[in-house]
Amino acid sequence: MPELLRIENLSAGYGEAVVLHDISFSLGEGQTLALLGRNGTGKTTLINTLAGATRQHGGTITLGGNALHKLPSHQRAAVGIGWVPQERNIFKSLTVHENLAAVERAGRWNAQRVYEMFPRLAERKGNLGTQLSGGEQQMLAVGRALVVNPTLLLLDEPLEGLAPIIVEELLRAIRRITRDEGLAAIIVEQHPQAILAISDEAVVLDHGTVVHADHAATLRTQPEVLDRLLGVSR
Numbered sequence: 001m002p003e004l005l006r007i008e009n010l011s012a013g014y015g016e017a018v019v020l021h022d023i024s025f026s027l028g029e030g031q032t033l034a035l036l037g038r039n040g041t042g043k044t045t046l047i048n049t050l051a052g053a054t055r056q057h058g059g060t061i062t063l064g065g066n067a068l069h070k071l072p073s074h075q076r077a078a079v080g081i082g083w084v085p086q087e088r089n090i091f092k093s094l095t096v097h098e099n100l101a102a103v104e105r106a107g108r109w110n111a112q113r114v115y116e117m118f119p120r121l122a123e124r125k126g127n128l129g130t131q132l133s134g135g136e137q138q139m140l141a142v143g144r145a146l147v148v149n150p151t152l153l154l155l156d157e158p159l160e161g162l163a164p165i166i167v168e169e170l171l172r173a174i175r176r177i178t179r180d181e182g183l184a185a186i187i188v189e190q191h192p193q194a195i196l197a198i199s200d201e202a203v204v205l206d207h208g209t210v211v212h213a214d215h216a217a218t219l220r221t222q223p224e225v226l227d228r229l230l231g232v233s234r
């Protein structure tokens with residue numbers, strides 16, 4: 001599996017505060033990585049650092065041969081980053097279709113394919129962002145990251161706060177995007193089993209460092225190890 005992403009000795013944070021310390025791992029083309037850890041361990045900070053939205057203090061990030069750490073946030077989509085931030089950040093004053101059209105770049109994903117995957121969005125094409133439910137906003141956030149035609153999709157708690165039926169729909173879509181379409185992804189989730197089931201690799205953070213890195217399937221079959229890493233008492 002050719003390498004897509006390599007993170008080496010990364011440290012990053014906010015202003016002078018360093019949250020991530022000496023992070024190193026890599027990911028192959030088309031692979032999915034579950035990024036796990038207790039609250040406040042630095043998962044969002046790592047995703048935001050890949051997207052260029054934090055202050056990097058040291059280390060390197062290479063994506064498809066490009067030195068990502070040297071690029072400002074707004075240039076990272078052009079080299080392959082598709083970012084679904086925790087806050088979703090859709091343009092609320094634009095329609096669903098305008099949200100997609102505003103960022104679409106040539107490639108296999110376009111608005112039509114997003115509508116096929118999320119028929120609810122097709123029905124809501126002309127609705128403003130303000131008129132969407134939380135689940136529809138999340139689908140739009142995923143769709144918007146896809147039409148950028150990235151090589152690496154960053155999903156920060158895509159299932160958070162959604163009704164079970166919407167969680168199922170999004171999980172199906174994420175499985176299709178990663179498994180069937182082979183798009184590489186890093187997924188942060190509070191439901192580790194659901195995400196481990198569709199991931200190839202798993203990285204666990206604690207206090208801003210990597211405390212565990214293994215195949216997702218291995219961690220999935222070791223619930224006691226997972227509970228210990230996530231600080232869950234049995």
Ligand SMILES: Nc1ncnc2c1ncn2[C@@H]1O[C@H](COP(=O)(O)OP(=O)(O)OP(=O)(O)O)[C@@H](O)[C@H]1O
Nearest residue numbers: 014017019037038039040041042043044045046188
């Ligand atoms: N904008 C910010 N400015 C300063 N410190 C921050 C900021 N955002 C997060 N932090 C700090 O960085 C640390 C890691 O937070 P982060 O949100 O990355 O963790 P997380 O693992 O994603 O947690 P959660 O599961 O709760 O989202 C925490 O100590 C947090 O207080």
